[in-house]
Amino acid sequence: MSQRAGDATASAVTPVILTRALEKVYAAGSEAEVVALKGVDVRILPGEFVAIMGPSGSGKSTLMNLIGCLDTPTAGSYACDGVDVSTLDAEELAVLRRDKIGFVFQGFNLLPRMSALENVAMPMGYSNVPRIERLQRASAALAAVGLHNRGGHLPSELSGGQQQRVAIARALINRPPLLLADEPTGALDSKTGEEILALFKRLRDEGHTVVLITHDAEVAAHCDRVLVMKDGELHEGTLQEGLHPPQGGSA
Amino acid sequence: MNFLEILRTAIFALRGNWLRSALTSLGVIIGIAAVIVMVSVGQGTQAEIDKMVSGLGSQRLDISPGGGRGPGGARMSSSSFFTLTEEDVDAIRTEVQNVQFVAGSLRGNTQVVFAENNGSTSWQGVQPEYFDINSWELVQGDGFTAQDYGSAGKVVILGETVRRTLFGEDSGIGQTIRLGRVPFTVAGTLKPKGQGGWGQDQDDVVMVPMETARRRLMGSMGLPPGTVMQIALTVTDPKDLDYVQGEVEALLRQRHKIQPGEEDDFSVRNISQIVATRTATTNLMSKLLGAVAGICLVIGGIGIMNIMLVSVTERIREIGLRMAVGAGPRDIRRQFLAEAMLISLIGGVIGIAFGVVGALVFSKIGQLPVELNTKVVLLAATFSICTGLFFGYYPARKASLLDPIEALRSQ
Numbered sequence: 001m002s003q004r005a006g007d008a009t010a011s012a013v014t015p016v017i018l019t020r021a022l023e024k025v026y027a028a029g030s031e032a033e034v035v036a037l038k039g040v041d042v043r044i045l046p047g048e049f050v051a052i053m054g055p056s057g058s059g060k061s062t063l064m065n066l067i068g069c070l071d072t073p074t075a076g077s078y079a080c081d082g083v084d085v086s087t088l089d090a091e092e093l094a095v096l097r098r099d100k101i102g103f104v105f106q107g108f109n110l111l112p113r114m115s116a117l118e119n120v121a122m123p124m125g126y127s128n129v130p131r132i133e134r135l136q137r138a139s140a141a142l143a144a145v146g147l148h149n150r151g152g153h154l155p156s157e158l159s160g161g162q163q164q165r166v167a168i169a170r171a172l173i174n175r176p177p178l179l180l181a182d183e184p185t186g187a188l189d190s191k192t193g194e195e196i197l198a199l200f201k202r203l204r205d206e207g208h209t210v211v212l213i214t215h216d217a218e219v220a221a222h223c224d225r226v227l228v229m230k231d232g233e234l235h236e237g238t239l240q241e242g243l244h245p246p247q248g249g250s251a
Numbered sequence: 252m253n254f255l256e257i258l259r260t261a262i263f264a265l266r267g268n269w270l271r272s273a274l275t276s277l278g279v280i281i282g283i284a285a286v287i288v289m290v291s292v293g294q295g296t297q298a299e300i301d302k303m304v305s306g307l308g309s310q311r312l313d314i315s316p317g318g319g320r321g322p323g324g325a326r327m328s329s330s331s332f333f334t335l336t337e338e339d340v341d342a343i344r345t346e347v348q349n350v351q352f353v354a355g356s357l358r359g360n361t362q363v364v365f366a367e368n369n370g371s372t373s374w375q376g377v378q379p380e381y382f383d384i385n386s387w388e389l390v391q392g393d394g395f396t397a398q399d400y401g402s403a404g405k406v407v408i409l410g411e412t413v414r415r416t417l418f419g420e421d422s423g424i425g426q427t428i429r430l431g432r433v434p435f436t437v438a439g440t441l442k443p444k445g446q447g448g449w450g451q452d453q454d455d456v457v458m459v460p461m462e463t464a465r466r467r468l469m470g471s472m473g474l475p476p477g478t479v480m481q482i483a484l485t486v487t488d489p490k491d492l493d494y495v496q497g498e499v500e501a502l503l504r505q506r507h508k509i510q511p512g513e514e515d516d517f518s519v520r521n522i523s524q525i526v527a528t529r530t531a532t533t534n535l536m537s538k539l540l541g542a543v544a545g546i547c548l549v550i551g552g553i554g555i556m557n558i559m560l561v562s563v564t565e566r567i568r569e570i571g572l573r574m575a576v577g578a579g580p581r582d583i584r585r586q587f588l589a590e591a592m593l594i595s596l597i598g599g600v601i602g603i604a605f606g607v608v609g610a611l612v613f614s615k616i617g618q619l620p621v622e623l624n625t626k627v628v629l630l631a632a633t634f635s636i637c638t639g640l641f642f643g644y645y646p647a648r649k650a651s652l653l654d655p656i657e658a659l660r661s662q
Contacts, residue, residue, distance in 0.1 A: 070575065070655050091579040098577020109572045109659070113267050123576035125256045174577070 014082045016178045016209045017044040017067055022076035024062050036062040038232040039076065044211060046177065049204040051212045051220035053237060054229030061182075063229060064213045068180050069097045081177045098126055102171025106183035108163045110155040110170075116142060117151035120169045127174060141169040145199060161192035168199060172208070179203065179210045185219055197222045252582050261589035264562075272594055275558045278551020279598030279638055280605060282544050283631045287606025288613055289540030290627045295620035296533040300526055310351070310489040311384065312496055314482040314503070314519050334507060334516040336477045337461075340378065342506060343484060347498045349491040352380035355479030357464045363457065365417040365428040372413050374430065374457045376464020384483045387458075392424045392439030395460050399438070403462040407435040411443035411454040433467045435459065492521055536619075548634065551598065552642035559591050559646035570650055571658025584651035591643020592636055599635025603628055 024037040036059045044050055054060040065071040066078060069085055072093075078085045081100050088096060097103075110119045121138035129137070142151050145165040155163050164184060171179055181200070185193030197219065200210050204224075212223060220226050226237030252260075265272045316334040340355040357376035362369060375381070379400060382388075392408070399406050407430065414423055423437045444453040459468065461479070486495045496519050503517055563570070570583055578586075607623060614621035 065656050068575070070659075091581060094574060094577055094579035094582070097575060103575045105659070109568065109575075111569055111572070113263075122573075125252055125260070126573075126577040126579075126582055128253055128256075131256075170576070 013045055015043050015045050015079070016048075016081050017042060017211070018079045019043075019066075020077045022063075022066060022078055023074050024059075024066060024071070025074045028074065036232055037066070037073070040232075040234045042227065042234055044209065046209050047204065047207055049200065049210045049212075049222075049224045051214055051223035051226045051237075052229060052234075053214060053217065053220045053226055055215060058229040059232040060213055060215075060229040063234070064180065064182055067178075067211065068101055068103065069093050094126075098123065098174060100176050100178055102168075102174065102176040102179045104164070104167050104171050104179065104181035104184045106186040108155070108160075108167045108187070110163055110166055112155055115152050115154060116147065116158065116166045119155065119166055120151075120173055123170060123174055137173060138169070141173050142166070144172070145169045159192075160188050161195055164188065164192075164196050165199065168196075168203075172203070177209060179208050181210065181212045183214055183216075184212065185214075185216070193219070252578075252585065257585050257589045258593075260586055261593050264566075264586075264590055265593060268562075271558060272597075275554050276551070276594050276598030276601070278547055278554045279595045279635050280551075280602040282547030282551050282638075283599045283602025283635050284606035284609055285540050285544035285547055286631050286634055287603055287623075287627055288609045289537055289544055290630065291606075291610040291621045291623050292540070292613060292619050293533060293537040294624070294627070295614070295622035296529070296536075298622050299620045300529055300533075310486045310492060312484050312486070312492070312499065312519055312521050314484075314499065314517055316480070316517055333475050333478045335479050335482055337479055338477060339503060339506060340479060340482055342502060343482070343499055346502055347495060349487050349495055351485045351487045352383045353482065353484035354378035354381035354384055355461065355482045356381055357461055357469065357474075357480050359464070359468055361430045361457075361468060363413055363417060363428060363430055365423070365426065368417045370413065370416045372410070372455050372457055374459060374464065374468060376461040376468065377458050378461050381458075381483070384485050387444075388442040389439045390442045391422045392437065394439045400460045400462065403466050404460060405433065405435045405463060405467065406438040406459065408439040408441060408458040409437060410441050410456040410458075412452055413455060413457055414440050430457065430459070430468060431470075496521060548638050551595070552638045555591050555594055555639060556642040556646055558594075559587060559643055560649070562590070563587065563646050563650040567653065567658050567661050570653055571655050571661070574653070574655035575659060580651035583653075584647045587647035587650045588640065588643050591647065592639035595635045595639030595643075596632070599632050599638075602635065603631050606631065 019040055019042050022037055022040040022042075023035070026032075026034040026036060040063060042063075052060055052063060062071075066073055066085075067080070069080055069088075070093075072086060072088070080096060083096060083100070085093070085096065110116075111122065114122065117135060117138050120141050121134040124134040124137065139151055142148070142165075145168050147162060147165055147169070150158060150162060150166075155166065158166065164187075168179075168184075171181075179200075184200075185196055188196060200212065201222065204210050210223075212219070214220055220237070228235050228237040314335065335355065337355055340353055343350060344353050355378050358373060359376075360371060360373050362371050379395070382394075389408070394408060395404070395406055398404060407428065409417070409423065417423060417428060418426070422440055424439070426437050427434050428437060429435070441454065441456075441458070446452065465474065484495070484499070486492050500515070500519055504515065507516055509515060573583065573586075607628075610621045610623055613619050
């Protein structure tokens with residue numbers, strides 16, 4: 001198992017995720033003010049396979065939205081693959097998501113009327129890849145997640161595990177430096193979930209950076225490193241036996 | 252996203268709900284069809300009016316007996332039917348300046364017979380300058396002599412339609428025909444004029460000298476001596492038309508001893524008044540169709556807006572997903588705008604087809620002149636796209652302003 005996120009190389013490599021004192025406050029100034037994140041520092045290097053764990057309400061969804069460039073922080077800074085996010089507008093954030101982040105959702109979020117191939121090719125429409133190349137790349141991406149000849153099927157004709165593979169192929173299609181998976185096994189049975197996690201590991205081995213958000217310790221146990229959110233604060237996870245010992249990086 | 256990609260996505264989205272899309276475009280279809288019919292009829296009528304004006308000339312006045320009630324509203328009673336006389340014609344000729352030609356005329360209908368050929372036609376009993384005023388030209392024969400006019404010679408000039416009915420390919424000059432029971436010698440044939448401004452056949456006519464008509468053709472109608480049914484005149488210069496009209500009116504009022512404040516017992520009309528009547532009718536028609544078109548386009552547009560708003564709500568997760576994978580607000584806005592514009596453009600194209608058919612039906616059934624051209628079609632297409640653009644913008648903007656997090660989370 002290759003592990004690239006050593007301290008020794010940290011300074012030489014641009015972190016995929018680097019936050020400094022990240023804060024998010026909802027409904028600021030009102031009675032309903034919620035401080036969802038309280039100064040989170042996180043640093044994730046290329047090639048890492050990291051789980052962000054935490055119970056609901058811990059702020060992990062907020063953290064995921066910020067890391068995923070779906071939202072901007074109230075205070076603090078976030079550099080996504082070296083790009084400072086805080087000053088970007090909606091249009092620029094979209095470009096950043098397109099180029100830097102591949103999303104995998106719990107509910108797959110495939111477009112029901114499009115074939116698997118079209119679903120995978122869809123994000124490339126926004127980066128003006130010619131259609132022929134798009135379909136070729138989508139086809140290759142499907143093959144890479146083990147769906148060689150399922151491209152013509154509609155999502156409804158595929159099993160849950162297959163649908164999630166399609167979604168992963170879609171997330172990888174623009175070759176983003178970061179793969180962000182939100183409860184990717186939450187809607188799958190445990191056996192299929194294991195397969196999906198194995199796929200993530202393989203992707204990690206191929207050099208992808210994978211960040212997995214989950215509340216499930218068993219899922220988190222598959223990752224090389226576990227970060228735990230609690231009450232808006234992030235800690236390096238060492239809390240459970242059976243987890244891989246935390247390695248490298250600083251949180 | 253490039254143009255082709257946006258188009259492809261829009262077509263894909265609309266196909267998924269094709270019935271809904273088709274129904275939505277119905278308002279636009281009707282609106283655009285109405286636009287096409289409206290503009291076609293309007294242009295056709297205008298072209299015809301132009302033709303009529305250039306055919307009749309804008310330097311002509313027509314004087315009829317009976318009080319005029321403005322253009323097209325002539326009010327006549329039998330007692331005022333015989334107010335114009337040959338003396339009036341002579342008085343206009345001698346006393347009004349800038350009159351080029353003036354002629355009185357009588358008219359009626361008759362049977363024309365030559366050998367076994369016969370037909371019914373209308374006759375005009377005319378004074379010499381009638382031919383100049385109405386731009387009639389002889390193609391054959393010498394026409395009427397001064398003696399014919401003076402002594403009520405039984406001579407006749409045939410319009411082309413009558414000539415063809417009676418003589419086929421022959422000119423018929425010198426032949427004797429009967430109008431009713433009276434034999435006439437054919438003294439000439441007229442150059443064809445074709446269809447008139449109201450669609451009537453102008454060549455279905457025969458001309459005889461006025462005095463002849465009075466004695467031989469009026470028969471039992473019992474007109475007072477010297478009466479004419481109409482006086483037509485032309486002015487030397489179209490600029491003088493209003494002046495001459497005023498002079499003629501003053502002269503006739505004086506001659507007919509009409510006191511100030513009393514109504515005229517005659518009416519003077521010039522071609523511009525006739526045109527104005529016709530233009531007013533056409534304009535009313537155009538406005539009516541225009542209102543229908545406008546209302547339909549607005550209703551159609553609101554329908555599009557409504558459906559697009561529904562569509563945005565239905566596809567909120569799709570929007571969220573597209574945003575997550577890199578669609579910016581601009582991409583989302585363009586996508587929904589393209590769908591709205593496509594609906595209205597398709598409606599426009601179908602509407603154009605219906606409109607063209609409708610215009611043709613109108614011209615057949617409604618006896619209305621219709622002129623179709625590519626400009627009309629382009630105008631209609633532009634209208635339809637603009638409808639989509641205008642009414643599609645708000646839903647598209649709404650979609651583009653969605654928060655991707657909220658959109659992804661919604662069920």
